[in-house]
Amino acid sequence: MIRQEDSVYQSILVQLSAVPTDYLQQVDNFLRNLAREIHQKEQNRTEILSLAGAWSEMSDSDFDEYLKVVENTKSEMFSRDIEL
Secondary structure, three states: OOOHHHHHHHHHEEEEEEEHHHHHHHHHHHHHHHHHHHHHHHHHHHHHHHHHHHHHHHHHHHHHHHHHHHHHHHHHHHHHOOOO
């Protein structure tokens, strides 16, 4: 796998060396935006994963009650007759 990563890295460097200097600012902007998007996705992932353990602190009876409330709310929301 490391060789494939090296190969991709080398390919990028070769392609980058062929980019005229007039376009280097655009390439730099693109790479900065890409890095920012990757960082934001990682932050989102971390925040989502931090919620994964939230249910573990809830007792079984509280969780069962929560599920009943959710089911009732869902049933009420989607059982309504809508007049258009």
